[in-house]
Amino acid sequence: MSSTFTTELTLSQSGFLFDHSTGLTYSLNSTGRFIFEHMKEGKEGAEMLALLQEEFLVDESTARNDLDDFLRQLKELGLVD
Amino acid sequence: MGINIAVTGLNATDNPAPGIGVIRSIRHEGWDGEIIGLAYDVYDTGIYDMDLLDHTYMISYPNQGSETLFQRLMEIHEEHRIDVIIPTLDSELSIFQTLEPRLKEKGIGLFIPPREAVNKRSKAKLAELCEEHDIPTPKTISIMNPGKFDDALEEIGFPLYIKGVFYDAYKCNTRSEALKHFDKLRLQWGLPVLVQESLDGEEFDVCTVGDRDGEMIGAVPIRKLRLTEKGKAWAAVTIRNNELIKLSRDILKTLKWSGPCEIEILQEAKTKKLYLLEINPRFPAWIYLCTGANQNLPKVVVDLALGKDVEPLPPATSGVTFVRHATDLVCPLEYLENLTMYGELHKS
Numbered sequence: 001m002s003s004t005f006t007t008e009l010t011l012s013q014s015g016f017l018f019d020h021s022t023g024l025t026y027s028l029n030s031t032g033r034f035i036f037e038h039m040k041e042g043k044e045g046a047e048m049l050a051l052l053q054e055e056f057l058v059d060e061s062t063a064r065n066d067l068d069d070f071l072r073q074l075k076e077l078g079l080v081d
Numbered sequence: 082m083g084i085n086i087a088v089t090g091l092n093a094t095d096n097p098a099p100g101i102g103v104i105r106s107i108r109h110e111g112w113d114g115e116i117i118g119l120a121y122d123v124y125d126t127g128i129y130d131m132d133l134l135d136h137t138y139m140i141s142y143p144n145q146g147s148e149t150l151f152q153r154l155m156e157i158h159e160e161h162r163i164d165v166i167i168p169t170l171d172s173e174l175s176i177f178q179t180l181e182p183r184l185k186e187k188g189i190g191l192f193i194p195p196r197e198a199v200n201k202r203s204k205a206k207l208a209e210l211c212e213e214h215d216i217p218t219p220k221t222i223s224i225m226n227p228g229k230f231d232d233a234l235e236e237i238g239f240p241l242y243i244k245g246v247f248y249d250a251y252k253c254n255t256r257s258e259a260l261k262h263f264d265k266l267r268l269q270w271g272l273p274v275l276v277q278e279s280l281d282g283e284e285f286d287v288c289t290v291g292d293r294d295g296e297m298i299g300a301v302p303i304r305k306l307r308l309t310e311k312g313k314a315w316a317a318v319t320i321r322n323n324e325l326i327k328l329s330r331d332i333l334k335t336l337k338w339s340g341p342c343e344i345e346i347l348q349e350a351k352t353k354k355l356y357l358l359e360i361n362p363r364f365p366a367w368i369y370l371c372t373g374a375n376q377n378l379p380k381v382v383v384d385l386a387l388g389k390d391v392e393p394l395p396p397a398t399s400g401v402t403f404v405r406h407a408t409d410l411v412c413p414l415e416y417l418e419n420l421t422m423y424g425e426l427h428k429s
Contacts, residue, residue, distance in 0.1 A: 020400065
């Protein structure tokens with residue numbers, strides 16, 4: 001699934017995410033931070049799943065659930081299209 | 082020789098006036114002139130912050146008329162030359178508009194919006210202005226005749242806001258709630274009282290300054306993070322939002338707005354459409370946040386009041402926050418004595 005950010009977002013090392021256009025802030029855990037940073041680099045789909053498996057030593061199903069869940073939340077918040 | 086600036090609106094309580102933020106902005110990069118506070122009450126709290134003010138003088142309330150205020154300002158001007166006055170309160174704008182030509186003759190500069198523009202953005206006329214210029218605003222009915230109250234409620238539908246012509250707004254869900262606030266506001270501020278549609282969405286504020294032609298010199302959009310019971314910002318963050326800037330620029334141009342203002346805008350949750358809520362014809366109390374975000378708008382107003390040409394500022398920095406902090410200022414009794422008995426206070 002390909003997702004594009006709809007707004008200008010800045011993520012700090014701590015996982016604190018700031019939306020420049022609305023002033024809203026969010027807290028990302030390490031998985032969210034990892035996915036967000038790689039999304040910024042244009043990673044998606046199978047490549048992202050492989051990166052998640054390698055980083056967090058989880059199987060593909062767990063990685064897929066985490067990725068889908070994170071993307072769903074981003075979408076609900078209107079941060080990706 | 083430094084430029085001396087006089088500033089009003091020094092009462093920084095839970096509904097703070099903008100004067101202290103304006104003075105902090107002027108002092109932000111160092112100021113070689115003197116800062117003169119113009120106070121209406123000996124308990125205008127900012128008077129007692131002696132790091133901010135070089136001199137304070139008591140002045141007459143606007144309801145005592147323009148001549149009384151002019152004579153008082155001339156007394157002060159003779160003692161301590163005033164180069165620029167920055168009025169910061171809605172209630173005194175009209176009197177300073179009246180006095181502007183006379184003050185200019187005396188070498189005192191002002192940069193305040195023209196009367197016509199201020200009248201057009203008044204709460205009672207805003208809906209008309211928006212309709213004329215195709216600016217979205219929540220549906221609003223201005224009630225001049227209390228007999229039309231129920232018709233207005235029916236047309237707008239609940240929930241709705243009952244708003245005073247100058248201040249205060251109450252969200253109401255029932256007729257009895259609405260009637261209670263309607264009567265209160267009618268007695269407090271007079272008619273009209275406004276009935277306004279309540280839209281679901283996020284509120285943003287933009288502090289901006291228009292130049293002599295109504296062109297935007299600078300603009301800082303914010304999101305309020307914490308509010309007082311009266312809905313005043315107690316914490317906020319600057320944002321970068323081109324749609325808010327564009328709407329603000331269009332508003333300044335439409336009104337040929339020269340001077341500072343605070344524009345309140347709502348973004349409807351469902352449609353993301355922007356609606357103009359209000360235009361306050363002065364700096365907001367949180368003006369020092371603009372300075373922290375690299376747009377020193379009070380300094381711009383000083384330059385414009387001095388007749389200088391000012392170029393548009395680079396975009397403000399987003400992600401700068403403020404949190405308001407109430408503190409106690411301890412001072413000798415002589416401060417109160419000087420203000421009460423002589424109507425003035427000077428830094429020793």
